[in-house]
Amino acid sequence: MKPFRLLLTLAWALAALCMLPAARAEMTIEIVGGGTNRHPIAVAAFQDEASRVGGNLTPIVRSDLDMTGFFRQISPSAVPMAPADPASPPLPAWQAAGAQSLALGRVEDAGNGQVRISFRLFDTAQRKQLTGGTFTVPVAQTRDVAHTIADMIYQALTGHRGLFNTRIAYVLKSGREYLLQVSDVDGARPQTILRSREPIISPSWSPDGRRLAYVSFESRKPVVWVQDLATGQRRAVANFKGSNSAPAWSPDGTRLAVVLTTSGNSQVYVIDAAGGQARRVTRSDAIDTEPTWTPDGNTLLFVSDRSGTPQIYSAPAGGGEARRLTWEGSYNVSPKVSPDGRSFTYVRREGGRFRVIVQDFGSSDSRTISDAAYNERPSFAPNGRMVLYASDEGGRSVLYAANPDGSSRVRLAVINGDVQDPAWGPFNQP
Amino acid sequence: MNWKHVLVSTATVTLLAACASKQAPAPVTGSTGMDGQASTVTPGTAGQNTVDPLRDPNSPLSQRSVFFDFDSSVVKGDGQTVVNNHSAYLKSNSQRKVTIQGNTDVRGSREYNLGLGQRRAESVKRAMQVLGVPESQLEAVSFGKEKPRATGNTEADHAQNRRADIAYDGE
Known part of the structure; x- marks a missing residue:
């Protein structure tokens, strides 16, 4: 097996708020090995996450999925359009780009310092939704929702219980x-x-x-x-x-x-x-x-x-x-x-x-x-x-x-x- | 069995408490470490002009370390001399107690190394008991590979760490 390397460096702005200087934990997730049987998935950037949750959603979902070694991520830029409606994405285009599954979602203002985060997971070949959900939480709990979404994607595609909330x-x-x-x-x-x-x-x-x-x-x-x-x-x-x-x-x-x-x-x-x-x-x-x-x-x-x-x-x-x-x-x-x-x-x-x-x-x-x-x-x-x-x-x-x-x-x-x-x-x- | 519960009140670390709702303040241990406590009480010398031999750098009792060969817990040569000197002192100073701290070099399982260090400490303890030191004056414990004297990776470093130290209570 040819070694396969992918380097994703993620700076956790959110985490930095809450850490002792000595305990700084900026993560580098590096996948080593694997590559042949990995499931190709695209995780599109959640709509409006930059303005509503500081962009602290999609990168966490992606790195959770990377951690399992089960997935190969298809760059969202492969389909260069932000889907206006997460309910009906252009699945054939994502399939053509090599993504067997597509996850996408949006972040809406729910008032009172809360956001409503919704997501859906599709099978691009069968053109059907596999799972999805909506979470209304304080902005500070965005990371928990990101882990839960990664859990749901992982469980839907592997049959195994996700562990990103552990x-x-x-x-x-x-x-x-x-x-x-x-x-x-x-x-x-x-x-x-x-x-x-x-x-x-x-x-x-x-x-x-x-x-x-x-x-x-x-x-x-x-x-x-x-x-x-x-x-x-x-x-x-x-x-x-x-x-x-x-x-x-x-x-x-x-x-x-x-x-x-x-x-x-x-x-x-x-x-x-x-x-x-x-x-x-x-x-x-x-x-x-x-x-x-x-x-x-x-x-x-x-x-x-x-x-x-x-x-x-x-x-x-x-x-x-x-x-x-x-x-x-x-x-x-x-x-x-x-x-x-x-x-x-x-x-x-x-x-x-x-x-x-x-x-x-x-x-x-x-x-x-x-x-x-x-x-x-x-x-x-x-x-x-x-x-x-x-x-x-x-x-x-x-x-x-x-x-x-x-x-x-x-x-x-x-x-x-x-x-x-x-x-x-x-x-x-x- | 010499058993006791220890309940420690928790210190307050406000920085952490501000961070997470579920998180309690992290306790901070009160240990002084190996290099603290300069004002040790020295029993048995009050009113005398004699120097406590434990504090005399020229006393044979200043030698506190017993060294071991690789993968061995056998007390040998110089180590036996150290054991002899401290055994004699403990027998004539029955109020003094020692902790014998076993150490290992730095590779391998932390817990298995704790066992190996314990084996070395027990070996020194038994050698002292053979010389007539009561068990009540002795405790054998292990630091395993957690407190190496030498942190390098040469054979000389490893040899420094294959060691049991004799520490008097109150020091």
Whole structure:
């Protein structure tokens, strides 16, 4: 496959209003790979968006769609006329220009500082509307509407639930500070959840999207905290003697798998999400760490070097015999299970490269989905159609979202800092 | 089990609060970091003219680091001497406690490196226990690859980071 490159630089004027200087997040979305089977779509500029919402609509819809690696965008200039009526665009002309689908819409003044945004998605060959909608919102919520429109287009054309209204968490290293942040999936609208002079690692989303568990070194040792995103209230839920780390929420949101060292080595335990007694899950004299749950909550995957090298194992969440899942390579770490429970992603060291791998359960078949030499901490998007991970580029860390079949990758570069330990949040977000 | 809940009141960051309706102010941690706190209380030396050996740069106790070979948590050679000196001090100063902080070089999984650093810290802790230091004076923790002393990528840098540090409480 010939590498295919498209560079779209988007300056987020809206986002800039709401950011700390250190957390500036102008995004560069770069699509790498893919190209052969991508769906050709044209997203025409929304009528009157420049005057009514500062042009902050069409570029967001387009970059959302780009992020999936599923689409090839046909330049709207291919059909050089602004359709006067979004209800009846010249579909044959768009079809001739190569667009299989056409999205277009308009922005109207709804009074009281509100706008009415309407859009339609057409199949140019069948000459019919596939989906559409109208949203009346304050101007400040234009970005939410843009994400919703991208979700509707994505769902109509792929059959999969869109995830542009979900959020990601990550740690931004900025100077001597560590900022735990939550942002839109494209990195826009970053919100700082916690700032510290000491390291913060391993953020993990609660299934309801309301809380983050993470590891903070603020007390000069690793301690697991849970923080409510709406109120900012936080509580140390695992602060045992020794190190406390690697939190992972159970799918029902009631418990956390964590790693404690009270036995004299790193072992996997389960605690109540509010804290309390710890129940030991793994029993080895090795390092057992990075637990993660299968979607049914019955099984934990984790990393153990009980064989002499770190490999990925599964074990019943209630404790019991562990089964080794990785046999290729001498360093397999950081597992996460896909939302459908059929595959898992992890990092494998191979000849000095740290690759992101996706492997199906029940087979040892695996594929590499990353390209850079050094990658960390993959996690699945909640619809299972993308894997988010951190990549080293020229000595700093950037985020990538890759298709789990390895066919495409998109770089999400946050300017002004190293982005570490990304985690894709759930669909259910307040 | 030595368990406690810690509820931390949140600091106010008005800049953020002004930004997003759903967003609470971001808490700011109160850590002083490794280089803070110059006015440390030093028990056991009040009224004496003797210099606290922990603060004497010429004391063998000024050596606080135990270094390890690649992929190893075995305390060796110079490291054993460091362990011996601090073990003797801890046995005759039973009110003092230390945290042993394990570190690793900078490549690979953060959490697995935390485990590797823990293994090094536990190795130093066990060596001290073998010499008779009570467990109640010792805590082994890990910084993994998060606080490297050397940030370069040479073998000398990596060797600097394969390390456990002995930190006295109150320092």
